[in-house]
Amino acid sequence: MADRKPIESWLTDMDGVLIHEGVPIPGADAFLKKLRESGKPFLVLTNNSMYTPRDLHARLRRMGLDVPIESIWTSALATAQFLDDQRPGGSAYVIGEAGLTTALHDIGYILTDHEPDYVVLGETRTYSFEAMTKAVRLILGGARFICTNPDETGPSTEGPLPATGAVAALITQATGKKPYFAGKPNPLMMRTGLNAIGAHSESSAMIGDRMDTDVLAGMEAGMQTFLVLTGLTRPDQVEDFPYRPSQVLDSIADLVDRV
Numbered sequence: 312m313a314d315r316k317p318i319e320s321w322l323t324d325m326d327g328v329l330i331h332e333g334v335p336i337p338g339a340d341a342f343l344k345k346l347r348e349s350g351k352p353f354l355v356l357t358n359n360s361m362y363t364p365r366d367l368h369a370r371l372r373r374m375g376l377d378v379p380i381e382s383i384w385t386s387a388l389a390t391a392q393f394l395d396d397q398r399p400g401g402s403a404y405v406i407g408e409a410g411l412t413t414a415l416h417d418i419g420y421i422l423t424d425h426e427p428d429y430v431v432l433g434e435t436r437t438y439s440f441e442a443m444t445k446a447v448r449l450i451l452g453g454a455r456f457i458c459t460n461p462d463e464t465g466p467s468t469e470g471p472l473p474a475t476g477a478v479a480a481l482i483t484q485a486t487g488k489k490p491y492f493a494g495k496p497n498p499l500m501m502r503t504g505l506n507a508i509g510a511h512s513e514s515s516a517m518i519g520d521r522m523d524t525d526v527l528a529g530m531e532a533g534m535q536t537f538l539v540l541t542g543l544t545r546p547d548q549v550e551d552f553p554y555r556p557s558q559v560l561d562s563i564a565d566l567v568d569r570v
Contacts, residue, residue, distance in 0.1 A: 315535055315557075318569065320510035321346060321353040322384075322501065322529070325367075327520030327542020328563055329355065335374050336541050338564025343376055345570040352508040353382055356501075358460035358494045358524065360387035360433035360475070361408040384504040386459040386494030387411040387433060391418045392503045393493045394457065398428055403457075404449050406442050406478075407433030411459060424449065432482070432490065433459040434475050443478065447485045456482065460494030462524070495524040501532035516557075518566065520544055526556045539563055 323329065329339040346353045355367075355378050362370070364383035371378050387407070391414035394401060402421040405412055411433035412422060430446045450456050456479075463476035479490050494500050505512060512533035519525020520542025529536040538556040540546060541563070549559060560566065 316514040318516045318535060319514040320351055320505070320508065321516055321518065321570070322504060322534070323353070323355055323518040323563070324520060324525045324542075325355050325357040325371075326359070328518055328539055329376060330371070330374060331541060333374065335376055336563060338562055338567060340376055341567050342563050342570065343378060345567055347377070347379075349570050351570065352510050354384045354504050354508060355382060356384050356495070356504060358386045358462050359465065360385055360390070360411045360414075360459040360494075361435065362410045363413050364388070366410065382508075384500070384507065385410055385414075386500060387414040389497075389500040389503050390431065390433070390457060390459045390493040391415050391420075393491075393499060394418065394420065394429065394431075401428040403427050403429040403431045404446065404454065405431045405433070406435065406438070406446060407431065407459070408435050410434075426452070427454050429457050430454045430482075431457045431459070432475055432479055434465065436472075438473075438478055443482060446482055450482065450486045450488050456486070456488050456490040458490040458492045458494075461492045461496075462494075496527040496531070498528050498532035501528050501534065505532075518563065522549065522552045522554075522556070526552075527554065530554060530556075537566060539565075 364380045368380045387410040395418040404424045404427040458479045461476040462474045464471040465474040516535040517529025518537045526536045536556040538559045
């Protein structure tokens with residue numbers, strides 16, 4: 312196997328790597344501090360499309376983690392970039408929160424329920440039957456179906472919550488139309504993020520807590536991958552997958568000295 316290039320830029324998932332149920336994971340602050348001091352480009356990624364980068368910056372800062380706004384990349388931003396490339400100045404019917412609607416407004420999209428080019432489904436805590444019915448009818452009428460991410464459940468302090476992927480499955484059953492997912496594990500999210508910070512995959516690394524999204528997306532984008540065991544994946548589950556990360560580590564703290 313050819314030697315990998317030194318890591319010059321870092322991408323890391325947020326939930327399960329830097330924080331867990333609203334609490335910073337030990338070592339996260341030291342890792343982010345080292346990144347800022349190094350001057351190396353980095354991104355904190357999340358499949359959660361509910362919040363804008365400014366919102367997430369404020370939320371992380373309240374937890375004691377300092378992440379610049381420009382270093383936060385969400386599935387909403389990846390979705391907006393994809394749509395801007397596909398159909399600049401288009402229109403969409405959106406089910407989601409401010410993180411998604413703001414991203415689409417920023418690329419000049421019109422948000423409408425009248426003959427939209429796309430139905431775009433993102434994360435929200437208030438999925439309504441009315442909105443889902445509207446989405447089904449618009450898709451049957453010719454709108455293309457796009458989702459921010461395929462995650463079927465999301466974390467909360469009370470336990471798992473139904474997420475975008477679960478609602479997407481409902482709409483698919485009603486329409487017979489499968490969506491295009493812009494977020495992880497689609498390597499598109501990694502590539503658009505790397506482009507945003509002027510980095511290259513062959514000299515970048517991805518840190519995540521999930522084999523089926525973080526590691527898979529990083530691997531398919533051509534990056535080194537590090538799986539940390541502070542999130543959803545247990546050590547015994549790693550062997551269940553036909554691919555492996557570059558390295559399995561206990562936590563983000565084990566990577567501080569690698570920056």
